[in-house]
Amino acid sequence: MAEISSSEFGDDFTWGVATAAHQIEGAWDTDGKGPSIWDEFTHGRGPLGLHRIKDDATADVATDSYHRYTEDIALVAAMGFDAYRFSISWPRVMPDGTGAVNQAGLDYYSRVVDACLAAGVEPWVTLYHWDLPAALERRGGWTNREIIGWFSDYVATVVAALGDRVRHWMVFNEPLSFTMLGYLLGAHAPGRRGRNAFCAASHHVNLATAEGVRSARAATPQPASIGTTQYLSPVLASGIGPLAGIAERSADALVNRLFLEPNLGLDYPWDDCRLLAGVKRHVRDGDDQLATIDLDFLGVQYYTRLRAPWLPIPGIWTIPHFGQDRSCELTSMGWEVRPEGLGMVLDRVHSYGAFDRVVVTESGASFDEHVVTTPAGDRVPDNRRIAYFQRHLAELRAARDRGVPVEGYFCWSLLDNFEWTFGYRPRFGLVHVDYETQRRTIKDSGRWFAALLGGSAADRNGSAEGNSAE
Numbered sequence: 001m002a003e004i005s006s007s008e009f010g011d012d013f014t015w016g017v018a019t020a021a022h023q024i025e026g027a028w029d030t031d032g033k034g035p036s037i038w039d040e041f042t043h044g045r046g047p048l049g050l051h052r053i054k055d056d057a058t059a060d061v062a063t064d065s066y067h068r069y070t071e072d073i074a075l076v077a078a079m080g081f082d083a084y085r086f087s088i089s090w091p092r093v094m095p096d097g098t099g100a101v102n103q104a105g106l107d108y109y110s111r112v113v114d115a116c117l118a119a120g121v122e123p124w125v126t127l128y129h130w131d132l133p134a135a136l137e138r139r140g141g142w143t144n145r146e147i148i149g150w151f152s153d154y155v156a157t158v159v160a161a162l163g164d165r166v167r168h169w170m171v172f173n174e175p176l177s178f179t180m181l182g183y184l185l186g187a188h189a190p191g192r193r194g195r196n197a198f199c200a201a202s203h204h205v206n207l208a209t210a211e212g213v214r215s216a217r218a219a220t221p222q223p224a225s226i227g228t229t230q231y232l233s234p235v236l237a238s239g240i241g242p243l244a245g246i247a248e249r250s251a252d253a254l255v256n257r258l259f260l261e262p263n264l265g266l267d268y269p270w271d272d273c274r275l276l277a278g279v280k281r282h283v284r285d286g287d288d289q290l291a292t293i294d295l296d297f298l299g300v301q302y303y304t305r306l307r308a309p310w311l312p313i314p315g316i317w318t319i320p321h322f323g324q325d326r327s328c329e330l331t332s333m334g335w336e337v338r339p340e341g342l343g344m345v346l347d348r349v350h351s352y353g354a355f356d357r358v359v360v361t362e363s364g365a366s367f368d369e370h371v372v373t374t375p376a377g378d379r380v381p382d383n384r385r386i387a388y389f390q391r392h393l394a395e396l397r398a399a400r401d402r403g404v405p406v407e408g409y410f411c412w413s414l415l416d417n418f419e420w421t422f423g424y425r426p427r428f429g430l431v432h433v434d435y436e437t438q439r440r441t442i443k444d445s446g447r448w449f450a451a452l453l454g455g456s457a458a459d460r461n462g463s464a465e466g467n468s469a470e
Helices: 037-043 065-078 103-118 147-162 175-184 195-219 242-257 274-282 287-291 340-351 383-401 444-453
Strands: 014-018 083-087 122-128 168-172 225-231 235-237 297-301 306-308 358-362 372-374 377-379 406-412 431-434 439-442
Touching: 014 122, 014 358, 065 103, 065 439, 083 406, 103 122, 103 147, 122 147, 122 195, 147 195, 168 195, 175 195, 175 225, 175 242, 195 225, 195 274, 195 287, 225 358, 235 242, 242 274, 242 306, 297 340, 340 358, 340 383, 383 406, 383 444, 439 444
Parallel strands: 014 083, 014 406, 083 122, 122 168, 168 225, 225 297, 235 306, 297 358, 358 406
Antiparallel strands: 372 377, 431 439
């Protein structure tokens, strides 16, 4: 296992942890917040009345971070991280998605920002992490072109309110995930299925990315760094031969190019993915210019490599899936641990020659672990997660040595939390959460980072500040 030293990454390298509003906040209808598509999705049932979420879970309470944000930010600082990435809930700020602003919602995020700064932690804010106001979904959601303007107004409102203290903004979190899972496959909120809905949503998100960046730049009261994040992954064909190659190119165009190349002024990869031919009906004259934007940085989100199913019928589009090669380690979700894939996607991003700054804005793994009571206090041994981060950081370091301008790394996630349709079973956190009591306990992986970064939680005897909280 490669040894890692923070000094190898330089004084300007950003070390952070990430969360998302719907996954941690709870307080789903508190202080004027409106319902999101995920509130309605988790409260409802799918086809034939089946549960949509494991164990019929909801995020109504989640980790109760709406009320516990100060102790959560203290945990960030105790582990030595200098940045905290969190997202804004659109319906908490604008309950109907447009029009009236809920001042209580804005005030909450202002308090979160102030708590970060007071703890010596830089806030990195994601403007959209999947929790669309339900009122806008009833008007078509991301399939309605008007959402570009709705989103721009929301961005301007948030950035104008918080931009005097926030210097780092991300417009979207993983457009591929919320469009494909939410509008094509129906597996995530809002639970819609259909090629046309997916193609419309994809194009409107690309336009909204560029418009959101422009809106944020116009609204910020101080110079700011504004980017977005993309889920990226190497795609490997499941079979061999020319048809497997076609499947691989199709899946790669869908996963790695659909939400990256239009913002670079490149065309959609129509020819390599037949599924995307449906985007053409939603493109208007001049949209290529409207979608083009210079980002201050690109957020890369990497977890594992994907497989492209071999298709016996040429011309039929393919949906990539998570591989389960049992010759390598698997996470508790069955995802392959493939650290080399991080280096591959970083090299690929660098090959465009368009990004002066790259930040790994999500990287992490779910493993099964439990609180263990010792004479020195409660501990959560998770050596597999430590090994995961060691190996991925070694790949990042090698990419930097090759000239890729990677300037930061954010772990997913700060806390065990609501993991979308998987409910509360997967645990990605550096901090264990007892969902019955909301007690937080820093895992050994969090202590490993504290030792790496000089945080107070590095004390291995269990008595460090931030070890656990009731």
